Amino acid sequence: MEQFRELTTKEKALKINLNSAWYGSFAEIGAGQRTADHFFKAGGASGTIAKTMSAYDMKFSDAIYGKAKRYVSKDRMLTMLDHEYRLLEERLTDQAHEKCFFALANTVEVINYRKTNQGHGWIGIKVQLSPHTPPNDIILHVVLKDNEQIWQQEVIGIMGVNLIYACYHFPHDTDTFLRTLMEGLSSDRIEVDSLRMSGPNFEWVDNRLLALKLVKTGMTNGAMFGPNGEVLHPADALYKKNVLVFRGRFRPPTHVNMDMIHSGMKQFLEEEGVKEKDLLPLAELTLKNLTDEGIIDEKDFLDRVDILGSLGMTVMVSNFQEYYRLVSHLAKFTRKRKIGMVLGVYNLEMIFDESYYKDLRGGILEAFGILFGVDVKFYVYPALIEYAEELYSSQNFQLPRKEMFHLFQFLVDTNKIEDIEGVDPDLLHITSDQVLAMIREGKSGWESMVPDAVAQAVKTKGLFGYPLNEKVNS
Secondary structure (H helix, E strand, O other): OOOOOOOOHHHHHHHHHOOOOEEEEEEEEOOOOHHHHHHHHHOOHHHOEEEEEOOOOHHHHHHHHOOOOOOOOHHHHHHHHHHHHHHHHHHOHHHOOOOEEEEEEEEEEOOOOOOOOOEEEEEEEEEOOOOOOOOEEEEEEEEEOOOOHHHHHHHHHHHHHHHHHHHHHOOOOHHHHHHHHOOOOOOOOEEEEEEEEEOHHHOOOOHHHHHHHHHHOOOOOEEEEOOOOOEEOHHHHHOOOEEEEEEOOOOOOOHHHHHHHHHHHHHHOOOOOOOHHHEEEEEEEEHHHHEEOOEEOHHHHHHHHHHHHHOOOEEEEEOOOOHHHHHHHHHHHHOOOOEEEEEEHHHHHHHOOHHHHOOOOOHHHHHHHHHOOOOEEEEEEOEEEOOOOEEEOHHHOOOOOHHHHHHHHHHHHOOOEEEOOOOOHHHOOOOHHHHHHHHHOOOOOHHHHOOHHHHHHHHHHOHHHOOOOOOOOO
């Protein structure tokens, strides 16, 4: 049996060039014309390339595409795509009956010679998969990690070829599509932190699942989408926002979860400089909290996302098991705004568990330097100690080692850790696991443990295994 071999970038470009059905334009700004360059060097480029250009000067760019607020932005890239694709249709009407047109555009900022900036960019393609059909759009944002301009330019070129190849060969298989995007590359060189597919050929695609797959495959450590399911670019969504994070399983959200959210938000808004108009509540799901026996149930994931969206929450799915990694990631985008973390007291125990930091040379001190080195504050939600009939909070917090007392007290005294006040103790007996089991078993009574909007969504949409059109047992 012939063993599968991954094609090189040159082989992919040549294969595209030799297919007479695919024809398009390239507009690349900021990293040279590295994608088009691969097609020229592969040979037979006249079979693929209608036009290449790089309006590098801002005045030339404005003259062609109109004024721009930011040149390395999604809006600029979309304008480029629309303009170039429209020209294909206008100028090549005689070929429209036999060609599948595409326009590829990218606008990129590579690392400068002082190495004081972060290389990143937007890449997109507007593409027909059959002649005489409306085009589809695929939009992605990438972060470039190489430490030299020439290497970052190389990455953009490879990704561009991979994108075109994936569009025409794997449009009906998102797993293979994503894998093809990263061929010849690695997560050490490039990160894809947002990806959106739309158009008549991609109506079946759920972009929320794409966000999940970006994290599952290691193409990024965190992906975001809004309450309506729209894929968000973290740098845009978090820019100059005060972020309040709620980490949990939300399977499903209960009255306890909502009490945490509302109480935490109330206290966060009391912080200096935090205004409601600049506040972004963020529900964060980790891959660990989505995994059951090593498998992620995509239906279960979407059930949770649907519920959170109905509650108006922006959602982040991440691979940040450790809190210091999550905070460090968010701080890259918030631009010195405040970050609040609402968490249960048992999660606070995890933060002080030194076993989570054994891979760091500085151990827990290094992790805490990252975690509390930004403007972050932890809002601790208590738990009910049933046998003692009292609340477990930061006031009676049990540290793993007595030597940590002064470190813990320092964080309390410097306003980094604070208990959530006004908690309703009558809610603390509710657990998501209990509610989930009752829903799946068709038992009644769980409705009183969740918000009305959650109960309604579960029943009308059959979420979390709710038995639709079946008699519910008492």
